[in-house]
Amino acid sequence: MPIRLLKLAGTFLATVWVSTLLVFLFLRVMPGDPATVALGIDATDEQLAAWREANGTTAPLWEQYLSWVGKALGGDFGVSYVTQTPIGPVIAERAQVTVVLVALAMLLALVIAVPLGTLAAMRHGKATGGAISGLSQIGVALPSFLVGMLLIMVFAINLRLLPSGGWQWGPEFGRYATLPVIALATVQASILTRYVRSAVLEIQREDFLRTARAKGLTANSALVRHGLKNAAVPVLTVVGVQLAGLLIGAVVVERVFAIPGLGSYLVDAVGNRDLLAVQGVVLLLVLAVILINFLVDVAYTSIDPRLRRA
Numbered sequence: 342m343p344i345r346l347l348k349l350a351g352t353f354l355a356t357v358w359v360s361t362l363l364v365f366l367f368l369r370v371m372p373g374d375p376a377t378v379a380l381g382i383d384a385t386d387e388q389l390a391a392w393r394e395a396n397g398t399t400a401p402l403w404e405q406y407l408s409w410v411g412k413a414l415g416g417d418f419g420v421s422y423v424t425q426t427p428i429g430p431v432i433a434e435r436a437q438v439t440v441v442l443v444a445l446a447m448l449l450a451l452v453i454a455v456p457l458g459t460l461a462a463m464r465h466g467k468a469t470g471g472a473i474s475g476l477s478q479i480g481v482a483l484p485s486f487l488v489g490m491l492l493i494m495v496f497a498i499n500l501r502l503l504p505s506g507g508w509q510w511g512p513e514f515g516r517y518a519t520l521p522v523i524a525l526a527t528v529q530a531s532i533l534t535r536y537v538r539s540a541v542l543e544i545q546r547e548d549f550l551r552t553a554r555a556k557g558l559t560a561n562s563a564l565v566r567h568g569l570k571n572a573a574v575p576v577l578t579v580v581g582v583q584l585a586g587l588l589i590g591a592v593v594v595e596r597v598f599a600i601p602g603l604g605s606y607l608v609d610a611v612g613n614r615d616l617l618a619v620q621g622v623v624l625l626l627v628l629a630v631i632l633i634n635f636l637v638d639v640a641y642t643s644i645d646p647r648l649r650r651a
Contacts, residue, residue: 361410420617438601442602446525450583454534461473473534493506
């Protein structure tokens, strides 16, 4: 177990290093001059040269990389080329919104998917199981932004029960968060329902469940007491992948609902060609995905006794 965790930690650190390098190099080869973005097209050659010298963009790439990654990993993402304000505090504020949105969406998706997927497996071959499978297939086919637009049209425009966009903390938080959370969770719940169903169906064919039933347990009791934990192993991997996907999906949903999260900040930074802001947000998203995958690997090892023995 400790050796496997050390290997996972080593892989995690190596992946982080490669990711920071790729993010830095990829954004450096994009067309456009940061000095022109910061000073405008009317800036003189002398002003552009002075800006490049002051901001270190004339230094060798390896020096720029070491300076940027050292500061970024410490929370200093530099100063925006466009607004001339520190990027770190803006990213920290926007990240709170995105993290809460993604966490609530995944929680809702699991609350829906686990019981429905289990029920679909237990009612396999019957009308109930077929109906759940059909609904989950429809949910998989619907993109999150379309679900969001439909929710806005029904609950915000027609019924006027909930706000169509924005984000507020405090007493009004639930009203503003409901529609975007449902929009994000719908597709994820549909995907997870199908995986839970497949995992439970597979477990039901295992010998240990047949043995449990032979000892007097009902099929449902045997599944609850002995099967669900084993079914959770493959589902856990999928949850990690889907959680990373939710971070990406939040970019679109935040734009649909005008939510001031990381996604909307990233889109604005790309539109304004604010290179440092784009680098900071992309790096944070990449690191979040890597960390999620690392935690899933650790949890997978903790749950699966075969990996612990290995």
